[in-house]
Amino acid sequence: MDPLVSVLIPCFNEEKHIASLLENILQQDYPMARLEVFIIDGMSKDRTLEIIEYFTSRHPYIQLLVNEKRYVPFALNMGVKKSHGDVIIRMDAHSTYPVNYISALVKHLYELNADNVGGIWITNPANDSAIANSIAIALSSVFGVGNALYRLGINEIRKVDTVPFGCFRKSVFDKIGLFNELLLRNQDDEFNARIIENGGSIYLIPDIAINYFARPDIASLVKMFYQYAFFKPLVNMQLKKPATLRQFIPPLFVLFLLFGWMVSFIHPILLIIYFSGAGLYLSFNIFFTIKSMWNHGKGYLLFYLPWIFFLQHITYGVGYLIGFVNFGLFKKSSTAITTSR
Numbered sequence: 001m002d003p004l005v006s007v008l009i010p011c012f013n014e015e016k017h018i019a020s021l022l023e024n025i026l027q028q029d030y031p032m033a034r035l036e037v038f039i040i041d042g043m044s045k046d047r048t049l050e051i052i053e054y055f056t057s058r059h060p061y062i063q064l065l066v067n068e069k070r071y072v073p074f075a076l077n078m079g080v081k082k083s084h085g086d087v088i089i090r091m092d093a094h095s096t097y098p099v100n101y102i103s104a105l106v107k108h109l110y111e112l113n114a115d116n117v118g119g120i121w122i123t124n125p126a127n128d129s130a131i132a133n134s135i136a137i138a139l140s141s142v143f144g145v146g147n148a149l150y151r152l153g154i155n156e157i158r159k160v161d162t163v164p165f166g167c168f169r170k171s172v173f174d175k176i177g178l179f180n181e182l183l184l185r186n187q188d189d190e191f192n193a194r195i196i197e198n199g200g201s202i203y204l205i206p207d208i209a210i211n212y213f214a215r216p217d218i219a220s221l222v223k224m225f226y227q228y229a230f231f232k233p234l235v236n237m238q239l240k241k242p243a244t245l246r247q248f249i250p251p252l253f254v255l256f257l258l259f260g261w262m263v264s265f266i267h268p269i270l271l272i273i274y275f276s277g278a279g280l281y282l283s284f285n286i287f288f289t290i291k292s293m294w295n296h297g298k299g300y301l302l303f304y305l306p307w308i309f310f311l312q313h314i315t316y317g318v319g320y321l322i323g324f325v326n327f328g329l330f331k332k333s334s335t336a337i338t339t340s341r
Contacts, residue, residue: 002034003110005102006085006170009093010067010075012042015051017093022055022062025091030102037062038082040075073179073187080173088173090165090188096211104208105167108157115172115200116192118163119208120150126216134304135221136214137296143288144312146246150204160204162192164212172200180238185231193239221308222315229319234327247320253281254317285309 007025011018018039025037039052041064049064056062065082067075080088087106091097098104101119108117123140125132138144145151150164166188176194179187192202215221229250236242256277264274289305292298 002031003086003106004034004036004084005030005087005089005106006079006083007035007037007089007091007102008076008079008083009037009039009091010042010072010079011039011044011048011093012070013044013046013048014093015044015047018048019051019055020096021091021093022052024097025062026059027099028097028102029099030106032061035061035102036083036085038065038079039063040065040067040079042067042070042075071184073181073183076187077178077181080170080178083170086170087167088170089167092165092212094213095165098209101208101210104205108203108205108208109167109169112157112201112203114169114203115195116163116166116168116202117205118150118166118202119205119210120153121164121212122209123151124211124213126213129216130298130300130304131218132214132216133298134301134308135216135218137292137298137301138305138308138312139214141288141292141309143284144309146249148246154204154206156206158204160202161196162189163202163204164210166192176200182238183231183234185227186235189232190235190238193235197239218308218311222311225312225315226319229316230323230326232320233324237327250313250317251320251324252317253313254321 009021014021022037022039025035028035037059039056039062041049041052043066052062052064056064063082065075065078067078076090087109089102089105105117105119108114123136125136140151142152148162149158149160150162172195176191176198180190181187183190195202215224229247232247242248260270260274260277264271285306288309289301292305293301
């Protein structure tokens with residue numbers, strides 16, 4: 001018999017996406033009798049609840065939970081506690097999924113004897129504008145996001161340190177605990193690191209493709225990168241080690257730009273080193289911009305990509321450094337530092 005699967009969907013103000021996600025779930029080829037779906041809403045202020053109630057009234061296995069604490073880790077933990085499934089799958093409202101998404105994840109979870117499995121992201125633009133297309137391309141570039149394999153794609157199943165969203169054995173939560181509620185962002189990074197620390201395994205499955213819709217404009221992209229980086233130092237503090245090494249490159253770049261400029265006037269050699277480093281970055285930026293133009297056949301990328309790459313790196317670096325100051329130096333708690341939604 002197919003295992004019972006519990007699907008967890010944290011959401012907040014998702015009136016534009018929640019209906020299509022739930023329709024997507026209804027189209028899955030996994031037996032509906034073996035599914036329970038929990039939508040955990042963080043006190044939405046738009047029509048999200050109205051739309052959810054339309055589906056819950058027609059499909060008893062879809063249930064609404066109210067997350068009064070609003071943030072994702074509280075939603076996920078609420079869902080895990082309410083779930084009855086042997087398998088727990090997290091899904092996101094800003095994505096669409098193939099009809100075999102749930103069945104394929106469950107199949108690979110058991111065949112690989114894994115603790116967590118996930119698919120790759122196909123990053124799509126939020127709309128047809130040049131900015132939105134440029135953002136989507138930047139989020140799929142190794143220069144923009146580093147070696148995050150689920151964003152870049154792979155050709156064969158591989159063990160990795162993280163996957164998007166995740167399909168977990170319920171038993172892993174009994175073994176290592178729930179999501180860390182101190183982490184209002186990046187709780188999945190910390191949880192996946194704990195899986196590996198405790199001898200578990202995480203696999204990325206290349207033939208399961210999630211269509212993820214990127215941020216539509218520069219302001220929302222910058223906000224996303226800042227918030228993601230801001231909580232990274234707290235993740236490291238909880239783990240007592242870095243979750244990944246690639247996270248240090250943007251803050252080191254920001255420090256180089258800031259302090260390199262300040263000391264570059266002390267001696268001509270330092271000035272040469274500074275401008276050489278800045279020139280090297282600019283060369284890589286232009287190289288990957290031209291490469292993206294060639295691959296995608298979009299000439300306007302020359303006007304947008306260099307700035308988007310630069311803003312991704314600077315915003316992440318600044319966010320990380322400010323997070324380090326808040327959590328590492330001033331020992332502030334995450335509950336005392338909330339980011340606006």
